[in-house]
């Protein structure tokens with residue numbers, strides 16, 4: 001394969017600006033799809049496609065294109081996931097490319113959420129060029145949007161292609177621009193092998209499938225490979241590319257993109273970002289940028305019906321097969337019974353897993369408020385890792401507690417900078433830098449404690465910037481901090497699932513807010529219920545949920561027995577989504593009350 005004829009690129013776009021439609025057009029125009037496949041969006045099928053016993057994830061598609069210069073080119077379209085929790089995966093996918101197509105809806109303009117990925121691409125020295133999509137719409141304003149791209153992002157948009165993925169306008173020009181603007185890959189096909197894993201997944205027939213970009217060297221079927229970060233060695237069983245149909249190839253050389261199957265049984269052995277080299281001719285050092293992805297956010301997941309415990313564990317095991325960054329271990333709570341403590345990359349990842357458990361596996365769950373991992377040094381000098389308030393030792397045994405800090409970069413238009421700064425200060429942030437990127441675009445950089453981010457930072461950021469701020473963050477370090485355990489008591493009993501680790505300066509306020517929120521969520525019972533917040537033995541806030549005055553059945557006039565029964569039935573239904581704690585019933589909302597306070 002002649003490297004000068006390869007182009008590796010990705011499409012960067014905001015949701016709904018037409019990425020999938022455009023990708024399908026590119027496939028169609030280059031003859032990659034059959035007539036039947038043209039009718040439905042091929043690349044948008046999240047349901048994993050099964051064909052010839054292999055799962056296709058259209059994360060990297062190889063297209064053949066004869067350009068106007070009469071030469072044949074191979075265009076590798078590499079897709080990227082689109083959220084801050086997955087920014088590491090995005091960065092690895094972008095690292096496999098030399099160029100990026102920035103697709104902007106010509107009737108909408110640049111959207112904040114696109115920016116984080118554009119900057120990731122620019123930081124990695126990708127050649128990024130804009131395409132204005134949806135010019136068929138009456139509201140399209142290509143001239144204004146070009147100005148906006150230059151103003152906000154600082155990219156030259158003077159010769160941006162004007163296209164309509166829907167109508168098939170400008171597709172030829174886009175393909176020509178890819179050939180002309182995206183640099184051909186560099187690399188040495190004779191050097192020791194260096195291949196980047198930018199995606200991997202588990203297939204029940206083939207084992208783990210890895211998508212790779214070869215930077216140096218040549219890999220042939222049957223050769224022995226070594227994965228430098230995981231330290232494992234395997235034999236290559238299959239090499240190929242998705243066109244989008246899987247096509248096997250005898251070898252793959254520097255500059256090329258494709259899949260490798262090597263009989264790997266667990267996803268954890270084929271980590272995104274790892275470097276593949278030859279076992280007997282090892283590269284001297286791996287490609288830069290590998291990170292061990294570690295869960296950042298933890299929460300408890302409990303079945304509402306304790307009989308579902310085994311089913312929940314089975315469901316979680318299935319999810320973990322294909323998600324190396326999700327972890328769980330058994331945990332039990334006095335209030336909630338047997339369940340699991342789960343680790344996630346971030347809040348969105350947590351929501352995705354919860355939703356999949358509920359939808360795909362029909363689990364009814366109670367989840368506890370998210371927390372981060374603390375490091376606790378005991379008075380005996382031991383170090384403990386604590387991912388839940390209940391694992392925090394009593395105060396007299398604690399020497400100090402360290403909490404994780406992150407470096408947050410917020411891109412925001414000028415007008416909203418004030419709001420963003422106030423929010424970061426409120427969240428115990430330490431200002432690092434404020435950079436003016438263009439006359440209207442600012443980058444605010446703060447060091448922030450992660451525990452302040454996991455609760456509601458992202459939502460608040462969107463509110464103070466009217467949706468225009470984008471957030472990107474990376475882990476920094478652990479720092480000593482004055483943290484305490486805040487307990488919530490219901491009728492004098494500590495509800496362990498509600499305990500929190502908070503900064504001392506905020507504990508009073510948090511306690512008061514929590515107690516008043518809890519009061520709203522706890523339904524009235526036959527007797528008065530006292531809700532208290534306490535640090536150690538000291539009660540910092542209290543509220544009472546008044547007793548029910550009237551008998552519930554009193555509403556039923558005339559003593560109609562069937563009506564009375566119905567009402568009692570209904571009450572029983574309602575109880576299913578409650579957990580009995582001591583003599584009080586608590587609804588799910590009460591366990592997440594912390595997410596509702598500011």
Ligand code: GTP
Pocket residue numbers: 013014015016017018019020021022044133134135136137163164165166167
């Ligand atoms: P996600 O898959 O949600 O990330 O969105 P996407 O960016 O892939 O957008 P998608 O291709 O699904 O397009 C979003 C909507 O815009 C769909 O209803 C498309 O039919 C429509 N659309 C895409 N391209 C064009 C275009 O050129 N003109 C018009 N009028 N509509 C378009």
